[in-house]
Amino acid sequence: MNSRKRTNGTGSAVYLGDKRKNPWGARITLGWDISGHVIRHFLGFFPNKLDALLCLQDYHNNPKQIYIPEDKYNRIKFIATSVVSPIIPTKNKRSKILKESISKKYYTFWKIYEEFSAIKFPTEEEKKQEKARNIKVLGKFSYGHARHLRSAGLYASQLHDFVYAELKTSHFQTIINKAAKEGYSHRFCEYLITLFKNLDQYAIQEAIISTGFSKYLTNPALQGKRKVKTIFSAQEIIALHEYTPKTSIQELCRDLFIFALYTGCRPNEIFFTKTVNIHLEEKYFITGSKTLAGKNREIPIHPEAAKIIEKYYIPTNEFLFMHNRKVISPDSFILHFRNFFASDPRMGKHTMHECRHTFRTELERLNIKQVTINAILGHKNNDVGLDVYTHVTLEDKISAVSLIDYKTNPNLILFNKDDHL
Numbered sequence: 001m002n003s004r005k006r007t008n009g010t011g012s013a014v015y016l017g018d019k020r021k022n023p024w025g026a027r028i029t030l031g032w033d034i035s036g037h038v039i040r041h042f043l044g045f046f047p048n049k050l051d052a053l054l055c056l057q058d059y060h061n062n063p064k065q066i067y068i069p070e071d072k073y074n075r076i077k078f079i080a081t082s083v084v085s086p087i088i089p090t091k092n093k094r095s096k097i098l099k100e101s102i103s104k105k106y107y108t109f110w111k112i113y114e115e116f117s118a119i120k121f122p123t124e125e126e127k128k129q130e131k132a133r134n135i136k137v138l139g140k141f142s143y144g145h146a147r148h149l150r151s152a153g154l155y156a157s158q159l160h161d162f163v164y165a166e167l168k169t170s171h172f173q174t175i176i177n178k179a180a181k182e183g184y185s186h187r188f189c190e191y192l193i194t195l196f197k198n199l200d201q202y203a204i205q206e207a208i209i210s211t212g213f214s215k216y217l218t219n220p221a222l223q224g225k226r227k228v229k230t231i232f233s234a235q236e237i238i239a240l241h242e243y244t245p246k247t248s249i250q251e252l253c254r255d256l257f258i259f260a261l262y263t264g265c266r267p268n269e270i271f272f273t274k275t276v277n278i279h280l281e282e283k284y285f286i287t288g289s290k291t292l293a294g295k296n297r298e299i300p301i302h303p304e305a306a307k308i309i310e311k312y313y314i315p316t317n318e319f320l321f322m323h324n325r326k327v328i329s330p331d332s333f334i335l336h337f338r339n340f341f342a343s344d345p346r347m348g349k350h351t352m353h354e355c356r357h358t359f360r361t362e363l364e365r366l367n368i369k370q371v372t373i374n375a376i377l378g379h380k381n382n383d384v385g386l387d388v389y390t391h392v393t394l395e396d397k398i399s400a401v402s403l404i405d406y407k408t409n410p411n412l413i414l415f416n417k418d419d420h421l
Helices: 049-061 070-075 109-120 124-133 143-155 169-181 186-205 234-242 248-263 267-271 303-312 330-342 353-365 370-377 384-389 394-402
Strands: 012-015 024-032 038-046 066-069 087-090 284-287 297-300
Touching: 012 049, 024 049, 038 049, 038 066, 066 070, 070 087, 109 143, 109 186, 124 143, 143 186, 169 186, 234 248, 248 267, 248 303, 248 330, 248 353, 267 330, 284 394, 297 370, 297 394, 353 370, 370 394
Parallel strands: 066 087
Antiparallel strands: 012 024, 024 038, 284 297
């Protein structure tokens, strides 16, 4: 970028003083009022002159609509010939773009994102409810999924000011390629694709576009090696049972892992098991999440799991496992779990989800029918006929789980299964 004077009508980079965080402004002339006084508009503010000049250049290469307060718009009597994009008045001085003040055909990427996220992302209160009660709002993403999509939306900042109806596959693909080149994970690039597809779907539903171009997107990022799921060995399970905790947190961690090893439940299902759903005398409790096949299913209670239930069961508590009368969650306990296993090398190093893999491996070793295993774990059978014609009773489940005795099986092996467990 050279320092020669810019061509008339192309705008200017204006220095606004040392006290500003972004002292350089990219300014253009919109026109003149009835008295001949010039009316200008700042496209943006930047930390240095070069960025301001690049903004002006981008404006002329890729014209975008300009939003200004309605009173300022009404003062313009003569529009400058150098203005290359529509000037749109808004109904308040803060330039908040209201739906009724702008045609949908001029909606920007960021405008579409804001409307979409307001509908599909949980509010702060809904996030708290999901974390505290494991209750996801119907029709909205989970707070974890929404968090990833929000990161993807912020990363796509190059598209924020583009008119959405003018975006093509190449615009979206450029963002994805940039992320892959910068070393972002395959999964993050997938979230970018997911966001773009969702925005396209929303824009089609709102009649902003007639067809979506995100369906042609590809993920160039290298897919990392999938983490090997290592099941517990018999020796590690024995060490877990023999572990002597020094703190209440260590004791809770130990009991949670033992409970998971004998129930095969997902972490969320364990943390949000309600006391009202525990039927100890009948040897089962009700829990379930994630899939239709997994929700509200009867989990048989193994004698080892029964000991844990008897220890923590307090009828006045909403959930079985609570710490200092507070709800706990896997997210808040990840660090505790790591410290727990580090305190005794004999127990190895495991995640709570690996208890589920260990549980399934043991049932398969015992030659339990797959349809029974899937019913306990909450999986849909691949063969539809099994789901339709085979009914697994609670007694079948209890009989299967009662056979588990990890301590008599020193041959537990490495287990590689799909992550859908």
